[in-house]
Amino acid sequence: MRRNLWRRFTSTFAIGAVYALTALALVPLGLVLWFTAVKGLPSVTHLEFFINAQRPSGIPGGGVANAIAGTAIVVSLASLAAIPVGVLSGIYLAEYGAGRWASWVRLASDVLVGAPSIALGLFAFALVVVPQHHYSAVAASVALSVLMLPVVIRTTEGAVGLIPNGLRESGLALGLPRWRVSLQLILPAAAPGVITGALLAIARAAGETAPVLFTALGNQNLVLDPTRAMSTLPLVVFRDALTPYKDLQQEAWGAALLLMVIVLVINLGSRWVLRRQIRLAQQL
Amino acid sequence: MAAAVDSVRRPASIPRPPDRYRTFTAIVSWAAPAALILIVGVLFQQAWPSVSRFGFGFFVGTEWNQVTNHFGALPFIFGTLVTSAIALAIALPVGIAVAVLLAEPGAQGLRSALGTGIELLAAIPSVVYGIWALYVLAPWTLLHIEIPITDHLASIPFLGGIPRQTSLFTAALVLAVMILPTLSAVSRDVIRAVPRGLRESTVALGATWWETTWKVVLPAARAGLFGATVLALGRALAETVAVAMVIGNRPEIPTSVFSPGYTLAAVIANEFAEATGDVYQGALVELGLVLILVTLTVNVLALLLVRSASARPAV
Numbered sequence: 001m002r003r004n005l006w007r008r009f010t011s012t013f014a015i016g017a018v019y020a021l022t023a024l025a026l027v028p029l030g031l032v033l034w035f036t037a038v039k040g041l042p043s044v045t046h047l048e049f050f051i052n053a054q055r056p057s058g059i060p061g062g063g064v065a066n067a068i069a070g071t072a073i074v075v076s077l078a079s080l081a082a083i084p085v086g087v088l089s090g091i092y093l094a095e096y097g098a099g100r101w102a103s104w105v106r107l108a109s110d111v112l113v114g115a116p117s118i119a120l121g122l123f124a125f126a127l128v129v130v131p132q133h134h135y136s137a138v139a140a141s142v143a144l145s146v147l148m149l150p151v152v153i154r155t156t157e158g159a160v161g162l163i164p165n166g167l168r169e170s171g172l173a174l175g176l177p178r179w180r181v182s183l184q185l186i187l188p189a190a191a192p193g194v195i196t197g198a199l200l201a202i203a204r205a206a207g208e209t210a211p212v213l214f215t216a217l218g219n220q221n222l223v224l225d226p227t228r229a230m231s232t233l234p235l236v237v238f239r240d241a242l243t244p245y246k247d248l249q250q251e252a253w254g255a256a257l258l259l260m261v262i263v264l265v266i267n268l269g270s271r272w273v274l275r276r277q278i279r280l281a282q283q284l
Numbered sequence: 285m286a287a288a289v290d291s292v293r294r295p296a297s298i299p300r301p302p303d304r305y306r307t308f309t310a311i312v313s314w315a316a317p318a319a320l321i322l323i324v325g326v327l328f329q330q331a332w333p334s335v336s337r338f339g340f341g342f343f344v345g346t347e348w349n350q351v352t353n354h355f356g357a358l359p360f361i362f363g364t365l366v367t368s369a370i371a372l373a374i375a376l377p378v379g380i381a382v383a384v385l386l387a388e389p390g391a392q393g394l395r396s397a398l399g400t401g402i403e404l405l406a407a408i409p410s411v412v413y414g415i416w417a418l419y420v421l422a423p424w425t426l427l428h429i430e431i432p433i434t435d436h437l438a439s440i441p442f443l444g445g446i447p448r449q450t451s452l453f454t455a456a457l458v459l460a461v462m463i464l465p466t467l468s469a470v471s472r473d474v475i476r477a478v479p480r481g482l483r484e485s486t487v488a489l490g491a492t493w494w495e496t497t498w499k500v501v502l503p504a505a506r507a508g509l510f511g512a513t514v515l516a517l518g519r520a521l522a523e524t525v526a527v528a529m530v531i532g533n534r535p536e537i538p539t540s541v542f543s544p545g546y547t548l549a550a551v552i553a554n555e556f557a558e559a560t561g562d563v564y565q566g567a568l569v570e571l572g573l574v575l576i577l578v579t580l581t582v583n584v585l586a587l588l589l590v591r592s593a594s595a596r597p598a599v
Contacts, residue, residue, distance in 0.1 A: 021381035116522035207409025
């Protein structure tokens, strides 16, 4: 009897401990969101923050417009390369992916997800910056596209794999060639999932610092030419946060808040789309 | 007659049109493996000035001197391993607890809210963790963890010395937060893959929730949980900017976890843009090469473990 009481007590205690540890896991999330919001807010409430380029310490009116434009350009170029390649690879894995080669592609993309992003920066430096003899946004895009590729591949494979075989077979029964079935029937049906994957990849690329450190390098001026050095939001946070100047540190917090809001909005939005897609696909 | 039947059964072989679409997508799908091989190849080629000059001594050298062009990787390897190990030790109990809760059947509302929270934790850019750790976490850790410990427990090895805001310990704490989502998400999948019958039959025998979880479910998921841990280790080894902002950036082997140190990824991030000369640049690239080879190995190992755990036939 006493033994059973002890067992029940242990179990209740363990449940309590599991809940407590889980609550502990969410504490840093709350702290990061709270402090970034509070410390970043004084920066982002000024309009100049969004329309002016960076200025040296001590000169008021500085903003991060150059970094916003830089992030947009670098990430767009990376998407242009990574999304089509990733989607086609993902389609291959979903449609023809039973063989040994496909399993190598899967392993390679799963491993690539975990590849250190700093190594991708070194890779793009050697591949683009060294031959060109100068830093450029294009080099950063090369690094980021390698980073995005595996995310797009795996989410596309998942989304296309969810489409019921009946749709595929009805298309083939009508005499459509495989490529039309795949691109005009299956891909539109899987579009929400594919778009989710692309957005997640974009959010991840927009937040990366290490691959752009010595490819895009950073630039105080507003530059739109992708063959020149550029700044991105993570670069502003990284460089400004480590300066001893209070106004630049404030700028870093502002950039961090802006970056966090962009990334979280893309993330939450795309996950919501994905959940709906899965629910709809289950109804089919 | 016989010939006609035969021809109906086996029509003269009509050559099937080649599936060009398949060929095309197959070629495109070379991109990922090709990128992987190309990265390792290019890094090796760039690292060659250092590889050829220092040989194996690179891994045991402790000097990092740009003036005399003497480069050794040991302090960075040490810092990377120690921070990752401490981070794992902190994150492991929490991550498994979250995974156990997430994998438990029922209470969908709470579970999906919790899952979203963990996903958001993974989505926050590492540089945001970095600035938060530098200005909020590090001062707090110094006052409330590092100073009390160094005051009272200094006699224990690696816990003495003069505490600093930017230290191995602070870096490990940030890493623990950053690897938590990977750890709990993968562990959740692994625990979910444990056959339901196993759990149910244990409960039917009269075991409590804790006995079921601790003595049956978790041991059954052991291999996969180990895989999740190794995967999280890979993430911790590879993390760059958040660590670079709080580790103190000192290229020596520290005697205390509260002293500044350095990691492989952090030194590349800080020094590469300003590095001049083939040997110096080569040495930094070689650090990157070491890092990517280690993380790739760790990741392949982890993926194989997790896959074999998830692919087990249901009972």
